[in-house]
Amino acid sequence: MLSPEEKHEIDEELKHLPYKESAAIDALKIVQNHRGWVTDEALDDVGEYLDMSPDALDSIATFYNLIFRKPVGEHVIRICDSVSCYLTGYENLRDAITKKLGIKLGGTTEDNKFTFLPIQCLGTCDHAPAMMIDDELYRDLTPEKLDEIFAQYK
Amino acid sequence: MPTIYIDDNPYEVKEGKNLLDAVLSLGEDLPYFCWHPDLGSVGACRQCAVIQFQDEEDEQGRLVMACMTPASEGTRISIQHPDASQFRENVIEWLMVNHPHDCPVCDEGGECHLQDMTVMSGHNYRDFRFKKRTHRNQDLGPFINHEMNRCIACYRCVRYYRDYAGGGDLQAFAAHDHVYFGRHEDGVLESEFSGNLVEVCPTGVFTDKTLKRHYTRKWDLQSAPSICNHCGLGCNTIAGERYGTLRRILNRYNSSVNGSFLCDRGRFGYEFVNDDARILTPVMKNVETRQFEEVSEDDAVAKIAELTRDKNSVIGIGSPRASLESNFALRTLVGSNRYSSGMSNAETELVNLSRQILNDGPAHSASLKDVEKSDAVLVLGEDLTNTAPMMALAVRQAVRNQPVEKAKQAGIPEWNDNAVRELIQDEKGPLYLATPTNTKLDDVATKTYNAAPQDLARFGFAVAQFLAEESPKVIGLDEDVKSMAKSAADALKNAKRPLVISGTSLLNKSLIQSAANVAWSLCANGKKAEIALTVPEANSMGMSFLEGQGIESAFERAASDDIKTAIILENDLTRRVDSKAWNQFLKNVENIVVIDHLENETTAAADILLPAGTFADSDGTLINNEGRAQRFFQAFEDDSAVQESWRWLQGVLDLGKDTDVSDWYSLDNVFSAMTKSVDTFKGDIVVAPDAKFRINDQKIPRSPYRYSGRTAMKANVDIHVHKPPQDPDSPLSFSMEGYSGKQPSGLTSFFWSPGWNSVQSTNKYKNEVGGELRGGDPGIRLIEPKRNASPKYFTEVPEPFSPREGEWLSIPLHHIFGSEELSAKSFGLSKRAPEPYVALNPSSAEKLGLQMESRVSVKLDGTEHTLPITLHENLPDGVIGLPVGLPDFNGIPLPNWSKISGATE
Amino acid sequence: MDRPLTHHIQPDKQPLSLKKYEKQGGYQAVQKALRDFDPVDLQNHVKEAGLKGRGGAGFNTGLKWSFVPMGDDAPRPKYLVANADEMEPGTFKDRLLMESNPHLFLEGIILSAYAIGAEKSYIFLRWAYHLSKKNLEKAIAGAYENNYLGENIQGSGFNLDLHIHISAGRYICGEETALLNALEGKRANPRAKPPFPQTSGLWGKPTIVQNVETLANVPGIVNNGINWYKDISNSEEDGGTKLYGVSGKVKNPGLWELPMGTTSREIIEEHAGGMQDGLKLNGWLPGGASTDFMVEEHLDVPMDYGSVMEIGSRLGTGTMIVLDDQTCPVGMIENLEHFFAQESCGWCTPCRDGLPWTEKILHAIEHGEGKMEDLDQLARHSKWLGPGKTYCALAPGAVEPLQSGLKYFREDFERHINEQRCPWS
Ligand SMILES: Cc1cc2nc3c(=O)[nH]c(=O)nc-3n(C[C@H](O)[C@H](O)[C@H](O)COP(=O)(O)O)c2cc1C
Numbered sequence A: 001m002l003s004p005e006e007k008h009e010i011d012e013e014l015k016h017l018p019y020k021e022s023a024a025i026d027a028l029k030i031v032q033n034h035r036g037w038v039t040d041e042a043l044d045d046v047g048e049y050l051d052m053s054p055d056a057l058d059s060i061a062t063f064y065n066l067i068f069r070k071p072v073g074e075h076v077i078r079i080c081d082s083v084s085c086y087l088t089g090y091e092n093l094r095d096a097i098t099k100k101l102g103i104k105l106g107g108t109t110e111d112n113k114f115t116f117l118p119i120q121c122l123g124t125c126d127h128a129p130a131m132m133i134d135d136e137l138y139r140d141l142t143p144e145k146l147d148e149i150f151a152q153y154k
Numbered sequence B: 001m002p003t004i005y006i007d008d009n010p011y012e013v014k015e016g017k018n019l020l021d022a023v024l025s026l027g028e029d030l031p032y033f034c035w036h037p038d039l040g041s042v043g044a045c046r047q048c049a050v051i052q053f054q055d056e057e058d059e060q061g062r063l064v065m066a067c068m069t070p071a072s073e074g075t076r077i078s079i080q081h082p083d084a085s086q087f088r089e090n091v092i093e094w095l096m097v098n099h100p101h102d103c104p105v106c107d108e109g110g111e112c113h114l115q116d117m118t119v120m121s122g123h124n125y126r127d128f129r130f131k132k133r134t135h136r137n138q139d140l141g142p143f144i145n146h147e148m149n150r151c152i153a154c155y156r157c158v159r160y161y162r163d164y165a166g167g168g169d170l171q172a173f174a175a176h177d178h179v180y181f182g183r184h185e186d187g188v189l190e191s192e193f194s195g196n197l198v199e200v201c202p203t204g205v206f207t208d209k210t211l212k213r214h215y216t217r218k219w220d221l222q223s224a225p226s227i228c229n230h231c232g233l234g235c236n237t238i239a240g241e242r243y244g245t246l247r248r249i250l251n252r253y254n255s256s257v258n259g260s261f262l263c264d265r266g267r268f269g270y271e272f273v274n275d276d277a278r279i280l281t282p283v284m285k286n287v288e289t290r291q292f293e294e295v296s297e298d299d300a301v302a303k304i305a306e307l308t309r310d311k312n313s314v315i316g317i318g319s320p321r322a323s324l325e326s327n328f329a330l331r332t333l334v335g336s337n338r339y340s341s342g343m344s345n346a347e348t349e350l351v352n353l354s355r356q357i358l359n360d361g362p363a364h365s366a367s368l369k370d371v372e373k374s375d376a377v378l379v380l381g382e383d384l385t386n387t388a389p390m391m392a393l394a395v396r397q398a399v400r401n402q403p404v405e406k407a408k409q410a411g412i413p414e415w416n417d418n419a420v421r422e423l424i425q426d427e428k429g430p431l432y433l434a435t436p437t438n439t440k441l442d443d444v445a446t447k448t449y450n451a452a453p454q455d456l457a458r459f460g461f462a463v464a465q466f467l468a469e470e471s472p473k474v475i476g477l478d479e480d481v482k483s484m485a486k487s488a489a490d491a492l493k494n495a496k497r498p499l500v501i502s503g504t505s506l507l508n509k510s511l512i513q514s515a516a517n518v519a520w521s522l523c524a525n526g527k528k529a530e531i532a533l534t535v536p537e538a539n540s541m542g543m544s545f546l547e548g549q550g551i552e553s554a555f556e557r558a559a560s561d562d563i564k565t566a567i568i569l570e571n572d573l574t575r576r577v578d579s580k581a582w583n584q585f586l587k588n589v590e591n592i593v594v595i596d597h598l599e600n601e602t603t604a605a606a607d608i609l610l611p612a613g614t615f616a617d618s619d620g621t622l623i624n625n626e627g628r629a630q631r632f633f634q635a636f637e638d639d640s641a642v643q644e645s646w647r648w649l650q651g652v653l654d655l656g657k658d659t660d661v662s663d664w665y666s667l668d669n670v671f672s673a674m675t676k677s678v679d680t681f682k683g684d685i686v687v688a689p690d691a692k693f694r695i696n697d698q699k700i701p702r703s704p705y706r707y708s709g710r711t712a713m714k715a716n717v718d719i720h721v722h723k724p725p726q727d728p729d730s731p732l733s734f735s736m737e738g739y740s741g742k743q744p745s746g747l748t749s750f751f752w753s754p755g756w757n758s759v760q761s762t763n764k765y766k767n768e769v770g771g772e773l774r775g776g777d778p779g780i781r782l783i784e785p786k787r788n789a790s791p792k793y794f795t796e797v798p799e800p801f802s803p804r805e806g807e808w809l810s811i812p813l814h815h816i817f818g819s820e821e822l823s824a825k826s827f828g829l830s831k832r833a834p835e836p837y838v839a840l841n842p843s844s845a846e847k848l849g850l851q852m853e854s855r856v857s858v859k860l861d862g863t864e865h866t867l868p869i870t871l872h873e874n875l876p877d878g879v880i881g882l883p884v885g886l887p888d889f890n891g892i893p894l895p896n897w898s899k900i901s902g903a904t905e
Numbered sequence C: 001m002d003r004p005l006t007h008h009i010q011p012d013k014q015p016l017s018l019k020k021y022e023k024q025g026g027y028q029a030v031q032k033a034l035r036d037f038d039p040v041d042l043q044n045h046v047k048e049a050g051l052k053g054r055g056g057a058g059f060n061t062g063l064k065w066s067f068v069p070m071g072d073d074a075p076r077p078k079y080l081v082a083n084a085d086e087m088e089p090g091t092f093k094d095r096l097l098m099e100s101n102p103h104l105f106l107e108g109i110i111l112s113a114y115a116i117g118a119e120k121s122y123i124f125l126r127w128a129y130h131l132s133k134k135n136l137e138k139a140i141a142g143a144y145e146n147n148y149l150g151e152n153i154q155g156s157g158f159n160l161d162l163h164i165h166i167s168a169g170r171y172i173c174g175e176e177t178a179l180l181n182a183l184e185g186k187r188a189n190p191r192a193k194p195p196f197p198q199t200s201g202l203w204g205k206p207t208i209v210q211n212v213e214t215l216a217n218v219p220g221i222v223n224n225g226i227n228w229y230k231d232i233s234n235s236e237e238d239g240g241t242k243l244y245g246v247s248g249k250v251k252n253p254g255l256w257e258l259p260m261g262t263t264s265r266e267i268i269e270e271h272a273g274g275m276q277d278g279l280k281l282n283g284w285l286p287g288g289a290s291t292d293f294m295v296e297e298h299l300d301v302p303m304d305y306g307s308v309m310e311i312g313s314r315l316g317t318g319t320m321i322v323l324d325d326q327t328c329p330v331g332m333i334e335n336l337e338h339f340f341a342q343e344s345c346g347w348c349t350p351c352r353d354g355l356p357w358t359e360k361i362l363h364a365i366e367h368g369e370g371k372m373e374d375l376d377q378l379a380r381h382s383k384w385l386g387p388g389k390t391y392c393a394l395a396p397g398a399v400e401p402l403q404s405g406l407k408y409f410r411e412d413f414e415r416h417i418n419e420q421r422c423p424w425s
């Protein structure tokens, strides 16, 4: 069942869309915001609300990079692996994070605190290399700066 | 007609086509994947590349996708151009990157579009030297096998399943080279048309799971053109056999009937043919032990001849699932006034009424193609997905016609599939559905009306009244029903090709009459209206031509002293009459002769039982709901005593000497004896090329000439070449020998063309893509309207339905899987049939104090059934629905009044 | 020097409030256009100014607008969509405008919508651009309050609604027709053209998709006229200014508004401060990941659409990615092809199955497992993944750095193969 908040947020999107299915991506993002990831149950819930099959929704969910169909940790680290960050040392940064958290790209720490993912160019190439933790952008990174950054997520 | 230039040669092509369609229609070869004759173009696979030149001067040209480029006047292309052919070769190589080299163990092998295109494109060596990606496969239920690693991502499956057939549970997932086609989790594919994936998929991702259980390569199948015998629509099929068992059913293209597709009942319902319960030898009951004992064929026939010496003491009960010829033979044996159609009185009346409407009225009896082409549809009473499945699929296409017309006006050609869908979004042409409860077409309906059958008929009469003053008035109609009737009437009147659909499934005469009134009133408005009336079984309409009486009347007759013997032809009467009547009948007649192919309660009651051929091992003619006579041919003949029912009866007749049947040695002769002696068949009717038909003095082979065993068709028995069975009934041979060119329309045992081993070779058999088969679509219409007849409107408007206190009107609910006798016995289908239930609406359930899991006891005609309930939101008050054809409900006449109460357990 | 795109931007990059923006001449263009221009006139005006799309393709903006059906029987509603997806690696220009000059962007949207008679507008925004979202939302609220959006804008009878759609992330969403599918809540596969979005776009209605920077150019053109616009450019053909950026190992990576047609030398050496100490310039991608490499000999080519095209590359987004001599070109190209292969939507065969193949070959070469034939394979793929062969422009873009890399860094490729290792590692 969608929560009243989820329903309300989806309704807000529907207001400016001509067809119910047009809200599919928004609705998936909304339930992901509330539930952390898009569970099978969430597909059913959204499907019922938008008159879509869970299969049709999953087709959309699995297309996009930012919709999770698997659980993620409390914080999601996204490190940019695109060209400008590659040129400015993203690989060192990646290895440093792996060492620090003990997880490779795609992994989640055992305490479920962090999930570590790659992301495409963050559009901040003049301050490469960069990463995001949740909605927070970190740029001009060096491995040395990581301790301070991760300290905020204790 | 635009002229286009292909490699500098001019060709005339039809207006409005794309280049791929045009090239294929010209009979030329050009490889493709994502395009499909029924699904249009999307330009995804990039396989159909050609070089297009701007004009005569342009020497450079540019690469275009033929499927996405209009074939307009003066278009110049090159197929041969090295850039085009190299690119096409590259496309194959890319597709092969992840495709496994598993052709030897792949079910698609030998009829694989990917194999064909690979050869056609010239790709033969792969440079890819890295690891392939792999996928997990899914369990998609009893019909379809899934092997995702073979996928080449042409997107045809989802486009067919979702866009064409309206299914929601097969989708494309993920992106880049991880795209995956399947369900979001394992599970049965919900669509009733899932089987077409087998033919739509160009490779071995979706294959026939029922075939897998007894797999044979296409080239080792002995196949014959057949007609589906699982509903009244008469879809054209190909039945394939090996070593005495039927292995699969494929679609057989017929542009007027089923086009490129079949429903899952038709495709997967065949396995009863191989059932252990097949009757293979004549048997007679030992008078003392009451056990069956084998008898020789001659003795059996002689015995029956003896019993039928006095015609006046015999009745014959025919069958709507048997051929015209077999029914006719029975009718000849017992005389027309002692011959029964084998349908209930009610059904007989309705089928006769239908034929009368189609024959005498001005409205044209619609083929499935006509249904698909119609642009406004009214359905009265029929739950088409369950009673005439392929008609539902056709209606699903029909609702697109009006919006597609708009897209065309906006300059988007109909074949530009995604662009058309984008422009029309969820807009649908008019479809008005009046049915007792929800149906699977509701999602595309303009409006639905759920009510008791007689109220549906009143609605129909009301629509007609809005169209023609003379059509009778309906008094006391609710305002909202009236306004829906008005809008349906307007939609039909404003359409170019309006269509009314009704049928026999609710066994309600008024419904059919109201449908006739609507169609006729449209004609009176100057419209070329179409009417489609569904009938229950493969030869129900044929029965009406033979004018037999209903079973109840036959039983009454049997009650008179003079009747001693009954001959029952391919009919399990216990499914049609209640047990009381059946038991009484058994008491009334001394000798019961049954000819059938599967053991059932009726064969169990026989004194003499003869083995009949099924559609797969006999030949015959059927008439579908449209009035189209079509012939099915046997795919095989085994060494058992099985033969066409009419052959058994010919033997009996021959001994009786009353009628000269000496020339009944072939189907053609029986058929022509019938058309000569039965008044309803007028004139010379040619259903299919006769048995003497030859091309270059050769018969048409049933197996392709790549047959592994060559002529040793019985390699399972021994490797010697047996003399192939003779086939006096058709111009087909039981071998790979004969004319190896394109078989004429109606005699197509397999679609094959050089370089085209897959079903896509059908394009080579058509006048043009999507058009008729060369030489005309097989079959012949025996019913044509009297266009100028002034309508004689039916005048009896039924009273409104009023619920009764303490009693419930039980109406039949049909199931594509389970309601039909023969298919229900097939392996896959039996798994999809529902358990018996009683359906009622939630408020009724509440009134009765029933919960979801409740069981109720239903008292009907003196029988009592304890059943779980199913809630149907929209079933009217005072009405319950019972699934027809399921074992529990055999012989219960519906509709009927019943009593229900919460079961005490 | 006129800097119409950035002159409102304050040193701290905080956006101006609506009032302050108005004080600096903001929204004058809207007032003027609604008052003085008939929509079709506005189309012609922008066409003549020679504004070319800044999203990468460089198509004349006014000309594109002229394909939209106008008049009373045109289908309704029409849509204007701002393409703020900016996912092209190495590109970071639209972000600046949205974060620091949102009102200029909105003004561009309003003007463009007016020009085509659109009454609905969407900003298709990258998820990662949180600050952009925040600043835009504030600006939009202000614009509604001050009747620059909403009903009967400034008493002109023109209505416009504007919504932000946050992308769920995929590079292909930036392709204009894929973007439309994403806006419709579907899988973002591109669409075939024709029909073009101008006639059948969002939900089948006439639609214009325009890059953020392109839109931000429109107010200046309206305010100052065609001649001014041509004059502020250094280019013969193309008008206006351009946001040029540099990333990679230069001293001072960044983004600058400069006259269209400024040379790479000026941008890299002056504005970006040249290479970091000890590094040499080895080449650069002129306008994002999907453009062909340029090398030293091209330093003085004016960075405008025609000139860059002439030397076999594309101006693209005008944000340059600089390769230094201590970074392996093969590794860089492998990184690029990895991106493109991952971001293929999976619709058409060449891109879906061809790009991963090139990535695998590049990986093999970079990791000492290359063969000489691999270079032919790469060339073959480049050829058959080029323009017109695939369904959309993603794959042709993907092979630009690959084919030009093979041309300019052939020796480096061969060294990898001969030595069976990466000489840089
Ligand atoms: C794969 C691909 C990605 C694209 N990404 C963007 C993008 O992020 N932003 C953008 O403005 N244009 C992008 N484009 C270009 C758009 O398709 C389109 O040309 C542009 O939005 C039109 O606007 P303009 O004429 O103002 O440049 C992309 C094109 C392709 C083929």
Ligand code: SF4
Pocket: C172, C189, C190, C343, C344, C345, C346, C347, C348, C349, C351, C352, C390, C391, C392, C393, C394, C395, C396
């Ligand atoms: S080139 Fe083809 S597969 Fe690649 S993104 Fe475009 S449409 Fe999708």
Ligand code: FES
Pocket: B020, B031, B032, B033, B034, B035, B042, B043, B044, B045, B046, B047, B048, B049, B065, B066, B067, B068
């Ligand atoms: S058949 Fe033309 S692109 Fe697929």
